[in-house]
Amino acid sequence: MVKIKDIAERCGLSIASVSKALHGESDLNQKTAEYIRSVAKEMGYVPNASARLLKTKRSYNIGVLFVDETSSGLEHEYFSSILNSIKDEAEKNGYDITFISHHFGSDYLTFYEHAKYRNVDGVIIASVDFRDPEVIRLVESEIPTVTIDYEFNNVASVISDNVQGVRDIVNYLVNMGHEKIAFITGEDTSVTQKRVASFYKTCEERNISVKDEYVKKGRYHIPKVSGEATRELLTLEDKPTVIMYPDDYSLLGGITEIEKHGLRIPDDISIVGYDGIKLSRLIRPIITTYVQNSTEIGVRATKKLVDLIENPKTTIPDRTLVIGGLQEGSTVKKIR
Amino acid sequence: MVKIKDIAERCGLSIASVSKALHGESDLNQKTAEYIRSVAKEMGYVPNASARLLKTKRSYNIGVLFVDETSSGLEHEYFSSILNSIKDEAEKNGYDITFISHHFGSDYLTFYEHAKYRNVDGVIIASVDFRDPEVIRLVESEIPTVTIDYEFNNVASVISDNVQGVRDIVNYLVNMGHEKIAFITGEDTSVTQKRVASFYKTCEERNISVKDEYVKKGRYHIPKVSGEATRELLTLEDKPTVIMYPDDYSLLGGITEIEKHGLRIPDDISIVGYDGIKLSRLIRPIITTYVQNSTEIGVRATKKLVDLIENPKTTIPDRTLVIGGLQEGSTVKKIR
DNA sequence: CTGAAAGCGCTAACAT
DNA sequence: ATGTTAGCGCTTTCAG
Numbered sequence: 001m002v003k004i005k006d007i008a009e010r011c012g013l014s015i016a017s018v019s020k021a022l023h024g025e026s027d028l029n030q031k032t033a034e035y036i037r038s039v040a041k042e043m044g045y046v047p048n049a050s051a052r053l054l055k056t057k058r059s060y061n062i063g064v065l066f067v068d069e070t071s072s073g074l075e076h077e078y079f080s081s082i083l084n085s086i087k088d089e090a091e092k093n094g095y096d097i098t099f100i101s102h103h104f105g106s107d108y109l110t111f112y113e114h115a116k117y118r119n120v121d122g123v124i125i126a127s128v129d130f131r132d133p134e135v136i137r138l139v140e141s142e143i144p145t146v147t148i149d150y151e152f153n154n155v156a157s158v159i160s161d162n163v164q165g166v167r168d169i170v171n172y173l174v175n176m177g178h179e180k181i182a183f184i185t186g187e188d189t190s191v192t193q194k195r196v197a198s199f200y201k202t203c204e205e206r207n208i209s210v211k212d213e214y215v216k217k218g219r220y221h222i223p224k225v226s227g228e229a230t231r232e233l234l235t236l237e238d239k240p241t242v243i244m245y246p247d248d249y250s251l252l253g254g255i256t257e258i259e260k261h262g263l264r265i266p267d268d269i270s271i272v273g274y275d276g277i278k279l280s281r282l283i284r285p286i287i288t289t290y291v292q293n294s295t296e297i298g299v300r301a302t303k304k305l306v307d308l309i310e311n312p313k314t315t316i317p318d319r320t321l322v323i324g325g326l327q328e329g330s331t332v333k334k335i336r
Numbered sequence: 337m338v339k340i341k342d343i344a345e346r347c348g349l350s351i352a353s354v355s356k357a358l359h360g361e362s363d364l365n366q367k368t369a370e371y372i373r374s375v376a377k378e379m380g381y382v383p384n385a386s387a388r389l390l391k392t393k394r395s396y397n398i399g400v401l402f403v404d405e406t407s408s409g410l411e412h413e414y415f416s417s418i419l420n421s422i423k424d425e426a427e428k429n430g431y432d433i434t435f436i437s438h439h440f441g442s443d444y445l446t447f448y449e450h451a452k453y454r455n456v457d458g459v460i461i462a463s464v465d466f467r468d469p470e471v472i473r474l475v476e477s478e479i480p481t482v483t484i485d486y487e488f489n490n491v492a493s494v495i496s497d498n499v500q501g502v503r504d505i506v507n508y509l510v511n512m513g514h515e516k517i518a519f520i521t522g523e524d525t526s527v528t529q530k531r532v533a534s535f536y537k538t539c540e541e542r543n544i545s546v547k548d549e550y551v552k553k554g555r556y557h558i559p560k561v562s563g564e565a566t567r568e569l570l571t572l573e574d575k576p577t578v579i580m581y582p583d584d585y586s587l588l589g590g591i592t593e594i595e596k597h598g599l600r601i602p603d604d605i606s607i608v609g610y611d612g613i614k615l616s617r618l619i620r621p622i623i624t625t626y627v628q629n630s631t632e633i634g635v636r637a638t639k640k641l642v643d644l645i646e647n648p649k650t651t652i653p654d655r656t657l658v659i660g661g662l663q664e665g666s667t668v669k670k671i672r
Numbered sequence: 673c674t675g676a677a678a679g680c681g682c683t684a685a686c687a688t
Numbered sequence: 689a690t691g692t693t694a695g696c697g698c699t700t701t702c703a704g
Contacts (some may be wrong), residue, residue, distance in 0.1 A: 001452070003697055014675045019699060029673060046445070046452040050386035050395070051697035054680040059386070060441070074420040075614070077411060084410045087435060094441015096454060098432050099423060105396070105430015109382070116337070116382040118432060223618050252618040259620055278411070282559050282588040283619060284595055339681055350691045355683060365689060387681035390696040 002043045011039055022047070053119055062090050062305060063100040063120035065111060065138070067128045076221055077277040078247070078294055079127050082148065085298030086124060093306050095121070100138075112138045122305045124148065130190070144308040146301045149191055156308060156317040158301040160324065162191050165290040166198040166244075168326045169272055172288075173242055174206045177335030178270065181208060182240035184229045184254070186220035186247070199244075211238070220246050223253025230257040234269075241270060242332060248273035248280045248289050266333035276327050286329035293324045338379045347375055358383070389455055398426050398641060399436040399456035401447060401474070403464045412557055413613040414583070414630055415463050418484065421634030422460060429642050431457070436474075448474045458641045460484065466526070480644040482637045485527055492644060492653035494637040496660065498527050501626040502534040502580075504662045505608055508624075509578055510542045513671030514606065517544060518576035520565045520590070522556035522583070535580075547574070556582050559589025566593040570605075577606060578668060584609035584616045584625055602669035612663050622665035633658045 004022075008015040013036065020028050021036035022045075053059045064086060066079060074080050090097050098118050103109040111134045115123055126148035128135055139145050139152050146156045173181055183199050186192045196215070203210050213236060216229040226245055230253070233240055245251035251273040255265065263269050265285060273280060276291025300320050307315040340358075344351040349372065356364045357372035358381075389395045400422060402415060410416050426433050434454050439445045447470045451459055462484035464471055475481050475488050483493045509517055519535050522528045532551070539546050549572060552565040562581055566589070569576055581587040587609040591601065599605050601621060609616060612627025636656050643651040 001697095004699095005697080015698080016675055016677095016700080017673090020674090023699090027673065032673080046449045048390075048455065048697055049453050050389045050455055051680090052699075053386045054384075054390060054682090054697080055699045057680085074410070074416050074423070075413065080410050080416050087410070087437075091435075091437050092440050094439065096434050096439070098434065099427075101423075101427050101432075103430065103432070104428045113382045117385050119384065119386055249618075252615070256618070256620055279588070279615065282585075282592070284592055337681095340683095341681080351682080352684080352692075353690055356690090359683090363689065368689080384681055387696090388683075390681080390698090391683045393696085 001048075002045045003048070004045075007036065007040050007043060007045060010043065011036055057119075059119040059121055060095050061118060061120045062086075062095045062097045062302070063115045063118065063123040063143075064097050065100040065123060065125040065128055065135070067101075076127070077249070077279070078275050078292060081294035082126060082298040082301075085295040086302050089299045089302035090306075093302070095306065110134050110137065112141055112143075115141075115143055121309045122146070124301050124305055125150075126301075144305060144312070146305045146308070148297060148301055151190075151319060154317055156304050156315075156319075158297050158304065158320045158322060160191075160292045160294075160297055161321050162194045163198040164323055165274065165292070166195045167202045169244060169274075169290055170199060170202040170208075171206065172326055172328075173244075173270075173272070173332065174208060176270075176332055178242045178332075179208055180214070180238070180240040181210070181242050181244065182214040182216070182233050183244045184216045184218040184226050184233075184246060184250070186218060188217070192246075214240055218246055218250065221249050223250050223256070225253070226250035227253035227257040230254040231261075234258070234261050234263070239269070241335060242272065243269065244272045244274075246274060248275045248277045248287055251287060251289075266331050270332040272332060276324065280327065280329065285331050287327070288329040288332045289327050291324045291327050293322050297322045337384075338381050339384070340381075343372065343376050343379060343381060346379065347372055393455075395455040395457055396431050397454060397456045398422075398431045398433045398638070399451045399454065399459040399479075400433050401436040401459060401461040401464055401471070403437070412463070413585075413615070414611050414628060417630035418462060418634040418637075421631040422638050425635045425638035426642075429638070431642065446470050446473065448477055448479075451477075451479055457645045458482070460637050460641055461486075462637075480641060480648070482641045482644070484633060484637055487526075487655060490653055492640050492651075492655075494633050494640065494656045494658060496527075496628045496630075496633055497657050498530045499534040500659055501610065501628070502531045503538045505580060505610075505626055506535060506538040506544075507542065508662055508664075509580075509606075509608065509668065510544060512606075512668055514578045514668075515544055516550070516574070516576040517546070517578055517580065518550040518552070518569050519580045520552045520554040520562050520569075520582060520586070522554060524553070528582075550576055554582055554586065557585050559586050559592070561589070562586035563589035563593040566590040567597075570594070570597050570599070575605070577671060578608065579605065580608045580610075582610060584611045584613045584623055587623060587625075602667050606668040608668060612660065616663065616665065621667050623663070624665040624668045625663050626660055627663050628660045629658050 004015045004018045008018045018036050021033040100111050100114050103114050122144035124146050130150045148158050151157045218229045219225040273287045273289035276289050280287035280289050340351045340354045344354045354372050357369040436447050436450050439450050458480035460482050466486045487493045554565045555561040609623045609625035612625050616623035616625050
């Protein structure tokens with residue numbers, strides 16, 4: 001491995017000068033600096049991030065906390081898409097990303113410990129149980145943090161506008177003539193709470209009464225659970241004319257169940273998803289769903305974090321709202 | 337940040353003793369060691385991976401090279417699933433993973449340079465253009481490497497058995513009475529070559545003649561391209577009775593096209609996918625496809641790499657074949 | 673403009 | 689059984 005010292009020797013200069021040249025310091029002779037740089041390049045010099053870190057306390061490494069009980073966080077398209085854009089944006093800014101975990105290897109590490117162990121400059125947190133004490137510990141630590149789809153007081157966050165999303169969906173449904181709207185929700189998280197509140201509020205605004213049995217608690221990303229909830233809804237005396245699902249993936253479980261009952265979509269029953277995964281446009285019928293702007297969310301979160309890291313004084317840990325848009329597929333029937 | 341020196345001072349011992357205690361060295365008094373450890377814990381000590389690396393030359397960091405022109409590598413379920421299992425298995429062994437990229441930040445880095453910059457102990461390469469000189473440079477470097485779905489001479493590899501996969505599919509189709517078998521392939525990669533060779537070979541074994549126009553070159557993971565190829569196949573005078581697709585995702589493009597022609601699956605035409613993504617079991621009809629064991633592939637690749645890193649002398653850079661299995665969905669009609 | 677030197681946190685060979 | 693010390697590769701202050 002070629003190091004600064006090697007370059008210095010070859011150039012007959014000191015390591016200090018080489019270091020300066022490599023950083024484009026001004027108080028060095030132009031010619032000398034260029035010469036050094038050319039030699040460095042010729043020798044195939046690559047800086048050592050760890051050595052640099054030891055001195056500068058900057059790792060140019062962003063920690064990403066993406067936990068998921070089912071350990072399929074990466075396979076959830078909404079999150080894998082966010083992750084992908086975090087990665088791209090981070091690289092554009094010269095950062096790498098490291099997954100923060102419990103690192104089973106030698107010892108158990110808490111999230112905070114893992115972050116320290118790898119000296120990450122900041123952390124982006126998404127898709128976790130935000131009530132987990134370890135998560136809270138991390139958020140409250142000295143490490144700059146950005147949360148996605150959750151707000152802590154005084155912590156920067158990037159939020160997909162779930163209130164607007166559900167509002168747009170309900171308004172669309174009502175405009176299509178639906179009055180019996182069922183809603184299968186995800187498990188009880190802050191996102192779910194916002195969606196449910198927005199659901200009731202918008203229904204009220206539109207003078208739609210919501211039967212208790214039309215709102216069912218399901219699970220995100222588990223088609224089977226949504227399928228079961230769908231079955232219950234379909235066996236009601238007074239069936240809904242449309243079912244809203246917690247996400248597009250879950251909706252697929254609903255479709256299977258609906259077809260089992262010999263019903264056609266959307267003629268016999270309408271359905272709406274959430275997320276707008278790519279697949280929602282690939283299968284037929286195209287799913288009517290609310291498309292979350294996952295790429296934008298990842299980009300914004302990363303930009304905010306880099307700002308927080310590089311300009312701590314002047315960066316405000318505020319909330320960024322990212323809005324999506326309704327995708328009008330063909331799973332909702334116009335009733336009137 | 338609490339460091340070894342702090343612990344040493346608090347204990348009234350030397351930093352060497354603390355370091356030894358933390359590593360469970362034997363030549364230290366049991367009591368002393370335990371005392372040191374308890375103090376370390378109490379003080380919230382977390383080792384600094386970078387400082388350690390500087391001395392030991394071991395980063396406990398695995399580089400993952402997952403490039404993809406469409407920059408959607410992470411959104412391709414086969415790969416995201418492999419990545420997920422790499423991550424899990426790496427963590428079990430005390431390693432973190434770092435994505436190797438061109439790191440646009442400060443300067444352009446080649447893959448090899450990026451790997452050096454982060455001092456990764458080894459690299460897993462998948463889903464890239466293996467003819468890229470930069471990839472070859474990395475593989476030929478001193479850094480331990482494992483490739484997925486591609487073989488370099490004398491480099492460890494983990495391969496999904498594409499030959500067996502296509503053989504199983506073709507045999508199944510022939511057993512179902514199909515003789516007019518069309519095959520839309522992916523772009524020309526070594527995986528594609530193996531599949532195509534296996535396709536012709538198995539057809540020959542089963543005495544099935546293959547018309548030239550039945551084999552179409554498509555693209556992996558791009559439904560639109562498969563849709564177009566499907567259209568061409570459907571407009572042939574002598575239509576195939578079944579179409580094999582490069583992957584499940586692409587197959588969806590085929591379905592759309594088939595439905596446009598007013599044909600039913602599998603009554604009018606049968607279709608077969610590849611990969612066995614979770615979705616293939618969620619949509620109706622369930623897709624008949626070859627399920628690649630992506631989790632196993634990731635685990636094997638990681639175990640092999642860790643072996644290569646930790647026991648370089650005794651680990652052979654061989655090839656590991658991972659087999660999958662046919663998923664009999666309901667997209668293939670029994671003809672005879 | 674260039675160089676010497678200290679030190680980041682840690683390990684490990686070598687004392688004691 | 690415990691301590692001293694020399695670096696690992698790099699940045700950065702301070703001298704020259």
